[in-house]
Amino acid sequence: MKQDLRFNLEDISQIIIGAFALAIPISFSQEAWELGETLPFTNLLLLLFLSFFFLGFYTYQSIFQGNVKYRMFAFIFRVVVAYLIAFVVVSLILFSIGKLPIIDETIITIKRIIVISMPASMGAIIVDGFDKE
Template sequence: MKYSFNTEDAGQIFVGAFALAVPVSFSEEAWKLGETLPTQNLLLLLTLSVVFLTLYTYQSVFQKEIKSRKFIFILRIVIAYLMTAFVVALVLFCLNKLPFVDDPLTALKRIIVISMPASMGAIVVDSFDKE
């Protein structure tokens, strides 16, 4: 059972996020969704990402035992999503598809769109080493 967040967990989240961020980031459809989806849909996508992260973390990583570890449970979800968003941003930057200077809103939207599947990859890989 995980009682803390360590460098091994961080590495697993980075690998899992990268595994799904790369193929989706190469997709022109994902780039265009980042440009065209209305804000309400993007917020819904962000919410779904966090909800699925929360459910999977609760069920698989913490095995429904969070009473004495609520803070680390919430922290793990936040860290996993932020690390995933960083990985997605890095991949998009490498592909020259992260227009932070010219169009920061589109850049943020692309990160949100691609972070949904990437965050699930991140948390699934993180759960592989349950004790």
């Protein structure tokens, strides 16, 4: 039976909950804040690459079950949207705890969000994939 892999409100809610579940404990960690301040740019790019690589790998294997030949747009869309939603969730959490100095320290803010978005995005895509198998 062919599964319908459209992206809907249920998927969005699953991604938000998954991202939130992993972002909360990490966002409250001083180590994550400091890592966002001190991480070199090349390491930050590596984290971003690893985030998309593992999101893509999990999505390919678990959600699409290796069948993306005729659904490449849906595959890429799901990976990018999952990361972006996790990015927004992390931003909101950091903002709510006063650790998002977007105006005063924009670079540190972006670095903190990227550092915490890596595990948050993995939680997001895993929860999204629960009902796809």
